[in-house]
Amino acid sequence: MFIEQSNVKCSICGGNSFGRHRVLWPELIAQWNLAAHEVDYIDRQQGEKCTSCDASLRHIALGNAFRTAVSEGRTIRQIAAAKIDLDILDVNGAEVISDTLSELPNYVRGDYPELDLQNLPYSDNSFDVILHSDTLEHVPNPLQALSQCLRVLRPGGWLCFTIPIVVERATRSRAGEQKSYHGNPAMGNDDYVVHTEFGADAWTYLARAGFTQIGIEVVSFPAAHALMGRKDII
Numbered sequence: 001m002f003i004e005q006s007n008v009k010c011s012i013c014g015g016n017s018f019g020r021h022r023v024l025w026p027e028l029i030a031q032w033n034l035a036a037h038e039v040d041y042i043d044r045q046q047g048e049k050c051t052s053c054d055a056s057l058r059h060i061a062l063g064n065a066f067r068t069a070v071s072e073g074r075t076i077r078q079i080a081a082a083k084i085d086l087d088i089l090d091v092n093g094a095e096v097i098s099d100t101l102s103e104l105p106n107y108v109r110g111d112y113p114e115l116d117l118q119n120l121p122y123s124d125n126s127f128d129v130i131l132h133s134d135t136l137e138h139v140p141n142p143l144q145a146l147s148q149c150l151r152v153l154r155p156g157g158w159l160c161f162t163i164p165i166v167v168e169r170a171t172r173s174r175a176g177e178q179k180s181y182h183g184n185p186a187m188g189n190d191d192y193v194v195h196t197e198f199g200a201d202a203w204t205y206l207a208r209a210g211f212t213q214i215g216i217e218v219v220s221f222p223a224a225h226a227l228m229g230r231k232d233i234i
Helices: 026-031 036-047 057-069 076-081 096-101 142-152 203-209
Strands: 002-005 017-020 048-050 088-091 107-110 127-133 153-162 196-199 213-219 224-230
Touching (some): 036 057, 057 153, 057 213, 057 224, 088 096, 142 153, 203 213
Parallel strands (some): 088 127
Antiparallel strands (some): 153 224, 213 224
16 A cells, blocks of 8 residues: 555545555456456545545545535535535445535435335435445446436435446446455345446436436546436426
8 A cells, every 4th residue: 555645635524645555356357357457447446545534536526526416615524514404315325425424414324225226215305415325336227226316306406426437338237147246245245246337328327317417526537436417407
């Protein structure tokens, strides 16, 4: 592991010093047929972290998306300290972001699969912002999950999420292939099975689910991205 100053600024705490370590393992690299440069940027996405708050580049991208959604230039910590009045649904959590936003009065946390993204138990128009991070690839029907998010968002509300993206290929289903896990397969927990390997067309899933205003927050391309979809104001 090494430490370096970076031109990336952490959206959670404002830091710009990062440490890096590798996170991918040989079996996953082989299952996903990843080239060396793809291994490098996915390792950066997950394993390059702010030395001040431990946010990865993935978390920073999601934090940037949240700040865009709520029209804020402050860090996530500053936003939470200000106790902004928003109804937020956080699915599965994103470590340092979730820990920080949980201080807000109208923050709701639910963990997949106990909270089923394909059948959210909330009324229409319930939330201003929905967050989930590296979860959609584990959901059997990602389009249905995104449609459910659209349903429970209020008009003008935003969905912000991350997924692992291999940027030089198209999205592909792993149906019928050997099971591929994010996590330790020895645990025997199929909640970690990957159903979808997302590629450069990942944004189209938002459009197919009914979102008409779509954005991408990028951190140190091609290392980390967060996707955004806004519900139309009627």
